Each structure stands twice: as C-alpha cells, then as structure tokens.
Amino acid sequence: MKRRGLLIILSSPSGAGKSFHSKLLREWDPSIRFSVSATTRPARVGEVDGVDYHFVTREAFTDLVENGEMLEHATVFDNLYGSPKAPVKEAMGAGLDTLFDIDWQGGQQIRNSSLGNDVVSIFLLPPSMAVLEHRLRSRGQDSDEVIANRMAKSLDEVSHWAEYDYVLVNDDADACAENLKAILTAERLRRERQHSLNDFVRDLQTEYEGDA
Numbered sequence: 001m002k003r004r005g006l007l008i009i010l011s012s013p014s015g016a017g018k019s020f021h022s023k024l025l026r027e028w029d030p031s032i033r034f035s036v037s038a039t040t041r042p043a044r045v046g047e048v049d050g051v052d053y054h055f056v057t058r059e060a061f062t063d064l065v066e067n068g069e070m071l072e073h074a075t076v077f078d079n080l081y082g083s084p085k086a087p088v089k090e091a092m093g094a095g096l097d098t099l100f101d102i103d104w105q106g107g108q109q110i111r112n113s114s115l116g117n118d119v120v121s122i123f124l125l126p127p128s129m130a131v132l133e134h135r136l137r138s139r140g141q142d143s144d145e146v147i148a149n150r151m152a153k154s155l156d157e158v159s160h161w162a163e164y165d166y167v168l169v170n171d172d173a174d175a176c177a178e179n180l181k182a183i184l185t186a187e188r189l190r191r192e193r194q195h196s197l198n199d200f201v202r203d204l205q206t207e208y209e210g211d212a
Contacts, residue, residue, distance in 0.1 A: 002095060002194070002195060002196040003095055003188065003193050003194050003195055003196070004092050004093070004095065004118055004193065004195060005091045005092035005093070005094065005095050005096045005097050005098060005118070006097040006098070006118055006119075006120055006184075006187060006188065006193070007088065007092075007097075007098055007100065007110060007115055007118050007119045007120070008025075008032070008097055008098065008099045008100065008119075008120050008122070008184065009100045009102060009106075009107040009110060009111070009119060009120070009121040009122065009164075010022055010025075010099060010100065010101055010102075010122050010124070010180075011102060011103055011104055011107050011121070011122070011123050011124070011157070011164070012123060012124035012125070012126075012157070012170070013126060013132060013153070013154030013155075013157040013158060014136065014150050014153065014154060014157075015126070015132050015133075015135040015136045015139075015150070015154070016124050016125065016126040016132055016135075016154075016170055017124050017126075017170040017173070017176070018101050018124055019101055020173070021124065021170070021173075021176060021177060021180055022034065022099055022101045024177045024180075025099060025177075025180055025181070025184070026099065028177075028181055029097075029184075031096055031097070032096070032097045032098070032099050033087070033091045033096055033097065033098045033099065034098070034099050034101070035083050035084075035087070035088060035098050035099065035100045035101075035102075036050065036051070036052070036053060036054055036084075036087075037053055037054070037081050037082060037083055037101075037102065038053065038054040038055075038056050038061060038064065038070075038080075038081070038082050038083075038084060039053045039054070039055060039056070039061075039079060039080065039081045039082075040055075040056060040057065040058045040061050040079050040080040041053075041055075041077075041079035041081075042055070043055050044141070054084070058080060061073075061080045061082065062080075064082065064084070065082065068085075069084060069085055069086065070082040070083060070084060070085060071083045071084070071085040071088055071109070071110060071113060071115070072102070072105075072106040072107075072109035072110050072113070073106070073109070074102075074103065074105035074106050074109075076103060076105075076153075077149065077153070081102070081103075081106065082106075083100060083102065083106065083110070088115070089115075092115070092118065097184075097188075103157060104123075104157055104160040104163065107121055107163075107164070108160075108163065118193075120165055120166075120183070120184070120187045121163075121164040121165045121166070122164060122165065122166045122167075122168065122180065122183060123160075123161050123163075123164040123166070123167045123168070124168055124169075124170045124176070125158065125161060125167060125168070125169045125170065126154075126169075126170060127169060127170070127171035129151070129154070129155075132151070132154060133147065133151055136150055136151070166183050168180070
C-alpha cells in the first residue's frame with residue numbers, strides 16, 4: 001500500500017540512548033532517512049560534515065531560519081540546532097520515513113507544524129539519573145562543569161516525557177530496540193496513513209460487483 005512518509009521523532013536526555021537506537025532503527029530498515037541537523041557548534045573529534053551534522057556559521061543558520069527553510073530550530077547550550085525542511089518533504093512524498101534525533105523543543109515545533117499529522121514521537125527514559133551520569137562520564141569528553149550542565153538539562157528534558165506518543169525506559173537495549181520496531185511497524189499500518197486504501201477497497205468492490 002502506498003503511504004506518505006512518517007516523521008519519527010526520537011528524543012531522550014543526553015546519554016540515554018537516542019543516538020544508539022537511531023542507528024539500530026536505520027540498520028533494521030535502511031530505507032529510513034536520517035534528518036541531518038544543521039548546527040553552529042564546532043565539530044567534535046571524528047564527526048563528519050554532512051553526515052553527523054551540517055556545521056554552519058551562526059549567520060548562515062539565521063538566514064535559513066529567516067527564509068523559512070528550517071522545519072524546527074532551537075538553542076541548546078548556546079549553540080543553534082535545526083532540521084532543514086526540503087529533504088524531509090521530499091522523503092515524505094516518496095513514501096520514505098525520516099528519523100529525527102532531536103530534543104523536546106524541536107519535537108514540539110515539528111508536532112505543531114503543518115506536517116504534524118504524520119509525526120510519531122518517542123521518548124527514551126534512562127533507568128536512573130545515576131546511570132545517566134555514569135554514561136556521560138564514561139565518554140571521557142567533558143569536564144565536570146559540562147557534565148553538571150548536561151545533567152541539569154537532562155532533568156528539564158525528562159519533565160517533557162508526557163508530551164510524546166510513546167515512552168520507553170531504556171534499561172535493556174535489546175528490548176528497547178524491539179519495542180521501537182514494533183511501534184514503527186504499527187504506525188505504518190494505521191488506516192489513515194495508508195492513503196491508497198480507498199482505491200484498493202474500491203477496486204475490490206468493483207471486482208466483486210463485476211463477478212456478480
């Protein structure tokens with residue numbers, strides 16, 4: 001059945017698993033497109049422009065927003081992040097799903113946009129805040145001050161859990177991955193998402209009436 005592509009929003013506090021599970025979802029279904037965000041923050045070691053993020057200047061980012069070329073945008077830790085609109089609309093028209101690895105602010109903007117009816121939003125909770133802090137420290141990339149700021153931000157993220165369609169506790173990575181697959185499979189099969197069903201059912205009825 002032909003259908004319009006979904007906008008899959010996957011959010012979590014930093015370190016709670018959204019990047020890991022985004023990767024697993026795309027390995028499970030390679031047709032899922034990943035929305036590569038634009039950002040004004042500097043690239044980290046190992047990050048590739050155009051793959052991990054589109055790294056742009058603050059002036060260039062502002063121009064994109066003013067020209068209506070961002071589906072959503074937000075300020076996080078004094079850096080700007082946003083999702084370019086054109087690739088998302090192209091994927092939707094082709095019946096391909098787009099995955100967004102974004103925070104609650106970006107998710108809220110997309111849900112309130114003209115494309116909101118095609119959004120499936122999922123929030124990942126950590127098993128505990130202690131586990132979350134351990135994951136952040138195990139990266140070995142941030143100072144104590146940065147980690148403290150991230151933990152404060154995480155508490156704010158968690159407070160928005162009820163705004164999402166689905167909420168999963170990421171205490172077992174395998175079980176969480178299976179639940180994500182089940183959610184996406186079910187959402188793709190929703191009657192209102194299969195836009196060719198009307199034609200299909202009409203053909204069935206015509207076929208029966210012709211045989212009769």
